[in-house]
Amino acid sequence: MKYKVTASYTITCIAEVEADTADDAHLQAKTMDGENYEQKELSNWTVQSVELLPENFTEEQQAFMDAYHSNVGSAPSEVVKLFLLNKDHDDFYEDHSEYYSGLADAHGVWEDAKRYFKEAK
Numbered sequence: 001m002k003y004k005v006t007a008s009y010t011i012t013c014i015a016e017v018e019a020d021t022a023d024d025a026h027l028q029a030k031t032m033d034g035e036n037y038e039q040k041e042l043s044n045w046t047v048q049s050v051e052l053l054p055e056n057f058t059e060e061q062q063a064f065m066d067a068y069h070s071n072v073g074s075a076p077s078e079v080v081k082l083f084l085l086n087k088d089h090d091d092f093y094e095d096h097s098e099y100y101s102g103l104a105d106a107h108g109v110w111e112d113a114k115r116y117f118k119e120a121k
């Protein structure tokens with residue numbers, strides 16, 4: 001599986017300023033260019049999101065996700081992706097019971113629509 005991971009980190013920078021008060025120093029620091037600061041450390045990695053990339057899904061699965069979000073859309077995108085990739089619906093139900101029924105019903109309608117379309121040809 002391919003995932004897109006978005007992360008950030010904190011860069012600590014230090015600058016010395018001449019000022020009469022802490023408020024004046026703060027105001028000066030806010031208006032200074034970044035080049036006046038010296039980088040001291042990198043820390044506090046934070047992973048903000050992890051999402052499955054579209055290339056993990058067939059065109060048909062992507063079409064289902066688009067149709068689901070356009071017409072039903074009660075489950076978050078990542079949950080819909082997990083539903084489509086999960087071969088064992090019992091496992092999915094244990095982790096996402098609040099979304100299972102709606103997703104299973106929508107997927108059933110999707111499968112019926114495809115079957116009716118093919119039969120009509």
